[in-house]
Amino acid sequence: MTEEIKKEKYVEVDKNLAIETSFPETDVRFHSVRHAPFELYNFYDPAGQPIFRRLPEDVAAATSDGVAKLCRESAGGRVRFSTDSQYILIKAVMPVVGRNSHMTLAMSAGFDLYEDYPSGESKYIRVFMPPYNMDGGYEQIIRFGSRKMRYFTINFPIHSVVSELYVGLQEDAALGEGRKYADDKPIVIYGSSIVHGTAATRPGLVYTNILSRYLDMNVVNLGFSGKALAEPAIIDWIAAQDMRLFVLDYDHNAPTPEYLGETHLPAYKKIREAHPDMPIIMVTRPNVATNGSRAMERKDVVIDTYRAARDAGDRHVYYVDGESFFLGKFENECTMDGVHPNDLGFTLMAEGLECEIRRALRDCEA
Amino acid sequence: MTEEIKKEKYVEVDKNLAIETSFPETDVRFHSVRHAPFELYNFYDPAGQPIFRRLPEDVAAATSDGVAKLCRESAGGRVRFSTDSQYILIKAVMPVVGRNSHMTLAMSAGFDLYEDYPSGESKYIRVFMPPYNMDGGYEQIIRFGSRKMRYFTINFPIHSVVSELYVGLQEDAALGEGRKYADDKPIVIYGSSIVHGTAATRPGLVYTNILSRYLDMNVVNLGFSGKALAEPAIIDWIAAQDMRLFVLDYDHNAPTPEYLGETHLPAYKKIREAHPDMPIIMVTRPNVATNGSRAMERKDVVIDTYRAARDAGDRHVYYVDGESFFLGKFENECTMDGVHPNDLGFTLMAEGLECEIRRALRDCEA
The missing domain is CATH 2.60.120.260 (Galactose-binding domain-like)
Incomplete structure (x- = not known):
């Protein structure tokens, strides 16, 4: 035997x-x-x-120890x-x-x-x-x-x-x-390990890099695995950047829906103040089927920010329901561990966001 | 600094x-x-x-040292x-x-x-x-x-x-x-590292396991990474198995198109002899865009086997052009390293094969 x-x-x-x-x-x-x-x-x-x-270094240090480490990746x-x-x-x-x-x-x-x-x-x-x-x-x-x-x-x-x-x-x-991108300004995406790219099989398949190829634009990855908490230091720094469009995608890392509620609208407001006419896209978590803990309360927070912005007259704010990325036949297969999107999940996220980003950029020109 | x-x-x-x-x-x-x-x-x-x-153990040993190792995985x-x-x-x-x-x-x-x-x-x-x-x-x-x-x-x-x-x-x-599968006989898939499952992020996303869920059937994985050479010992053993449908998917591991030409038709014939009415599906490599070396010559070999089978009156033989799995927007993104499908590639392969397997099983009942 x-x-x-x-x-x-x-x-x-x-x-x-x-x-x-x-x-x-x-x-x-x-x-x-x-x-x-x-x-x-x-x-x-x-x-x-x-x-x-x-x-x-100073911005990272003022944000958190975690971001100070992760921004070096x-x-x-x-x-x-x-x-x-x-x-x-x-x-x-x-x-x-x-x-x-x-x-x-x-x-x-x-x-x-x-x-x-x-x-x-x-x-x-x-x-x-x-x-x-x-x-x-x-x-x-x-x-x-x-x-x-x-x-x-x-x-x-x-x-x-x-x-x-x-x-x-x-x-x-x-x-x-090298080849120049079709646009001289970048798209900036701020968020959690999903933005950072955990669980792609290679760097080109992280969703920010897929989007960069789809759009022929520079997409800046400000994903900080587990540590995207929208602290004032980092949001202030992002607000000061020159960019074409901004994506706010950190609902995952907020420790509670309450924390998200306290930070999400202020983060939006700071970015909007610095960029009155720039498209801002707000995204919620994609992996609701496999990681649904309080997902709906978090989604409500993001929707509240979006509605408050629209009510205040903002014509360049967009809401993307992250759950929509994985709906359909593959719903349960898009993550590696229930949390982190795999190559399939990242591809579907990039496809969904590409569509919304193109719409936002068209609206902006109109 | x-x-x-x-x-x-x-x-x-x-x-x-x-x-x-x-x-x-x-x-x-x-x-x-x-x-x-x-x-x-x-x-x-x-x-x-x-x-x-x-x-x-004896079948594996008679096949090759490589298969003797890999069949233990x-x-x-x-x-x-x-x-x-x-x-x-x-x-x-x-x-x-x-x-x-x-x-x-x-x-x-x-x-x-x-x-x-x-x-x-x-x-x-x-x-x-x-x-x-x-x-x-x-x-x-x-x-x-x-x-x-x-x-x-x-x-x-x-x-x-x-x-x-x-x-x-x-x-x-x-x-x-546990739950019983909807069918009491399995689908058996023989092939290379692609069948084996290299470059999925987790076991459930290997294409044989995805297919098992899609079809609610037991799908037997006879993938031997780098070592699927259709030797008589293993083909004989496969021919002796009780199964509902067989998939032959080893074009990758044949060292040359010539080797494939010498082994592909004989492998088909042995399986067919033992199972006169069972559907047999022949598949070619999916990653032609990133790994095209002599891909067309290999494809010709598989098509030749398929045609020879049809010409001899076989009504239960099917040909799937692997290149078709990745055609379209994602063509270049479906592999991890140019060779091995990632979770996106495996999902697309499973979708394509599911369709062909359902067709073959329907034809078989008709």
Whole structure:
């Protein structure tokens, strides 16, 4: 009744899961993405900070200890450039690597490569896959098999801290700017772990990054897993940003519906005061079927804010019922753990929000 | 320019990701799922084998070293039962735990709980989440907050080896049989890592398990990551099984289109010989946009088999072009790494195959 079972590594069996960690290429020249022509999105002062962070240190510290930690995770960050190199190598330096049973390392610590086309389309190439036991960073290569000018986006890791990213290209390769987004101002999304991106399988599938591709716009990820409490410090900072549209999506992290009631309307008012005509979209939690605790009371709070805004004459405020994203056949399958949307859930959220954002932007032009 | 960065654990920040590892409940009685009234699906001789395996040892050994290893992974396994306990605890003994950058531990080593309703619906509750550094097994609890008779399915881990699964219930709880599937014979699916389930975020979202819920049928997972080569030993064994419908989905693992050409028609013929009137569905790879290498030549092989079967008078053979699953807006977003479908990709595959399987079963009755 006993069978000897060797603890072999899974990758020894399926070569599709092997990860290359050394490279025969000898003509590599590394470039730090902190400098032109690389263009970075979603980061605060990317050339001047020791890590790729999403908030200034003082704002983060004034918000909470949790946000001070989480804003150092590079969730939603992107770098764009063009090259005719026949490969792209990356060398990442990562002082903190997120590891958790809920996450793939591909998502928490991987960099995800897309090719950008003149049409505005951005197509998935592959993830720069971190070796499972890497510590402090890693190198990875993606080859194209031919040499021609291409435009790229690399999506940064979701739950790790990145201090340096070097892109290695053939030493004689051209290196130029990336594609510009169709709009020069970003969409800013503030919220919980759902905005942050927990439980996507790779960085490109976090909903802010999906939306960025759908809309051909920079979408700024201000998701703070478990710590989005709409504190005055962070709401003031967001209000001071230049943006095209703002999405308020933090109902999950409010410890109670009462807390949400005390903070939601003030947060809206501060953003509106600074941006009188900008569309503001309010969203409620998507995962009501699997995580319904007091969901309806929370929804009531968001609806109250929306109605108060409309009653006060606001013509650029929108309400999206998050429950609607998952309604239908897939209702129970859109999360990883009852709370965090998986790739299916994030895709459905992005589709729903894309529709509402386009409507809001059209209304705004009208 | 330096910032001190403490390597805190991510779960210290977001309590939604904390994993409970000890339990105050003192009225727990453990039951081995090897014995009635528990009913196990997808396993070979579940009461007699030291681990939950998908193939007899001699068949696996005659197939290949790779399949001999992989058939010990509990991919696609399920146990069904009913109880009025107000919680379910599990204690799993796992001699091998799959760990890999592509995978969540929730998928490779987690057990995924669904509640089964009289209507045939099966709704997601939560995953029994393995602690990140667990070795050899773990305990986990899911509470319901009330006591009433409920029917459950637990999905087994996808890339780990399980030797024991104990279900802990209140000592005075009722324990009975699970819901029966609407059909007493299974659907059997043979194939690569895509059938096996690599890159779903949790066991319930592997496409064979999604299909099982959609169809209210037992779907047997004979996916062998990287090692599905249609060797005579395994095809002979499959041909000897009692089943309602068979799906042949291994084009990915054939090392070349030529190899596929040499093995595909013979595999079909063996299965057909043993089951003259049973529907057989042939499927090609779904991820053509991201992994197109010689995809069209492989597709030609499968089409040739299909046509040869039709020409020989077979009225119960079906061809599904895998490329069709991902066509449309999400084409580039359905895989984790260009190869393995993610939760979005698996859902689309299950939807497409559900449709074809229903058609085939209807034709078969007609």
